Amino acid sequence: MSAREIVVLGSASAVPTRTRNHNGYLLHWDGQGLLFDPGEGTQRQMIHAGLSVHDIDWICLTHFHGDHCLGVPGIVQRMSRDGVAEANAAFPASGALYWERLRHATIFHDTIRIREQPLGGSAVELDTADAPFTLTARRLDHPVEAYGYRLVEPDGITMLPDELAARGVHGLAIRRLREDGQVTAPDGTVVTLGECSVHRPGQRFALIMDTRLCDPVFELADGVDLLVIESTFLDEDAALARDYGHLTAGQAARVAAEAGVRRLVLTHFSERYRAEDEHRFADQAAAVFRGDVVVAHDLDRIPVPPRRRP
Known part of the structure; x- marks a missing residue:
């Protein structure tokens, strides 16, 4: 399994079809799992995908x-049944009543602690605690209150092995160089971090559904490595x-073209279209966006593109 990938658990829109389940997207990111928009049947789709509810942190x-x-x-009842101790949940605050109905829909032995983070206003930065990313939500334009999500890895540095070797810096000295910003080489010269590293932009992901x-759509997608976005209709509709x-x-x-996206994933397809129409989604997208276009299918695993090398 890739450390950073999206697993498509469903790719239909309002009505599931014979080949497409209701929505559901599980993002794996460095040991954290974010389950977006679990529609009807998501629990069974996870079984087909070889996933566990222990993979879900959000x-x-x-x-x-x-x-x-x-x-x-x-999903919540299975998490309790399988002994998941805690998780986070983000949802539009205006739908808190619906969340409570879904969260406590039937009788079950409820042991899981869910830390709720209701979303309100035009932009929200969620509390991601010790997660290796920030997570923000932006209000979209849909008949009901809806939000898109943007995940960002903090910027870092990439060490340059050739530069380190040329200056005789190796082993534990590399760690001291990273931590202190400089180190004394065996020949007595002071080596700085800037001489042996380059800036590494953090990777980014966005999920944009009904809007x-x-x-805000363009702001969420700005510069992301992987964009999962609804394309419910063909252009003629x-x-x-x-x-x-x-x-x-x-x-x-x-959106992908103007925002500088690297990989575009189309999903949330209307049931009005037949299987033979599928290529038209890819064709219409490719006519506008010159990057990598993926038409999502249920149970696809789509990796975040590798980092660009310095």
Whole structure:
């Protein structure tokens, strides 16, 4: 398993089909697991994908339409059954009543502690505690309150082996160099961190579900390595997309192109389209975005692109 990948547990929109389950996306990121929008059937999809509820540290809901949250009861109850001690949950504050109904939908032995972080306002930075990333949410343009999510790894440095070797710095001296910013080499010269390293931008991920085009969409997607975004409609159905608060394939690609995305994942497809229409989503996106385009399928594992080497 890649240390950083998205597992697609469902890729349909309002209505599941024979080949596409309701939404569900599990992001693995350096030992943390973020489950976004678990729709109906997510628990079973996780079994098919070889995943465990112990992989889940966060449940993140974009909004409370059923295809984005009806899997919550099964997931929470399975987490209690399997002995998961605690998890975090983020959801629109305006839907707190729906969260309570889903969280306590049936009788079960409830042992899990869920740290709830309701989202309110136009932008929220969540408390990620000791996680190796920051997580923010931005309000989107949908008929009900909805948020997109952006995960950012802090910037760091990359050590340059050739520069270290040229200056005779090795072993524990490399660690002291990283911690103190300088070290004395065997020949007595002072070696600085700047001489042996380069700036390493943190990797970034964004998930954008039901929305029309709006400024927060572009802000969430800005410079991300992997963008998972709805493309419910084909471009010829742009009027329907606007009326229902969704994006087309071409609009999703425009976001990726203007935001400088590296890998674009299209998902949340309307049941109105047939399997033979699938290539049209890729074609319409590729006409706008020159980067890597992935049309999501259930149980796909899509890695975050490798870092660019300095």
